[in-house]
Amino acid sequence: MHDDATATTELPLIALPDRIFFPGVEEIVALPGEIASRVEPHDPTVVLAWEVLGDEVAAETLPTPGPSGGRLASHACIGTLLSVRTNRSTWPGRVRCTRRVRLLDARPFADRSVFQATVQLLDDVVRAADMQVVPDLRAGLIESVEAIASKIAGADDLLKDLARAEVSLGTLCDILAFTLPLSATDKFALLAEVRVVERAAFLKRKLEAAAGDPRFHGELRGRFPA
Known part of the structure; x- marks a missing residue:
């Protein structure tokens, strides 16, 4: 795979205080009315991650400055859901894959809670020589999470999800x-890294240091089951 330097597309963004949303979902399960009124239920699913806010399910990227004068992230990661369920006690779908995008620009639409962005799709880069180290890096990442599990509430459940994940x-x-x-700095660095082996090695070092x-x-920050 490679970094496609030319492909661009338009994606709707919803910016709220401290968050930017890629709101496309196959079904609207539960979103604040102001947001749901602007989301087409059958848009392609492009969400990075989620958290449950009371009885509301929200799709989000990373914490960022709010829409009033704050900057948008330079990169984001979007995921594709296989299905959506209405059981609010669990995540309403299963993630198939993730894709990187570079935000080329973002323009306010109507009011400042909704943005339209031009994004450049970035493919993950995996070289032929990298395939030899991928299994060890994957195992090492899970071991690194196990090493910090006692310091993180809910990490045991995450490990069970990862053990079953075929991603x-x-x-x-x-x-x-x-x-x-x-840290936010580390998260944004990981977002911007298209080379999978380098991304995994960087994350592994950070977890070992932690x-x-x-x-x-x-x-x-909630679970992102695969």
């Missing part, structure tokens, strides 16, 4: 990068 190493990195309490840091603790 690529790149997607696994994206799941971990979103759910684990890494395991040895007595100050490291936190909780998951």
Whole structure:
């Protein structure tokens, strides 16, 4: 796979305080009325991750400055859902893959809670020589999560999900990068990295450092099951 430097497309973005949303879903399960009124139920599913806010299910990228004067992220990661369920006690779908996008520009639409963005689709880069190290990197990432599990509330459930996940190493990195309490700087660096082996190695180093840091603790930002 390669970085397609020419393909661009238009995607609707919904920006709320501290979040930017790629709102396309196969079915609207539960979103604030102001958002749901602007979302077409049959749009292609392009969501990065989610969290449950009371009885509302929201799709999101990463925490970012709010729409009033804040900057949008330079990159984002979008995922594709296989299906959507209406059981609000669980995530309403299963993630098939993730894709990187570079935000070329974002323009306010109507009011400042909705943006339209031109994005460049970026393919994950996996060289032939990289395939030899992918299995070890994948196993190492899971071991690194196990090493910090006691410091993170809910990590045991995440590990069970990952053990059952049949996703690529790149997607696994994206799941971990979103759910684990890494710094915003590290999260954005992982978003911008199209080379899968380098992304996995960077994330593994960060998790190993966190395991040895007595100050490291936190909780998951919700689950992103595969």
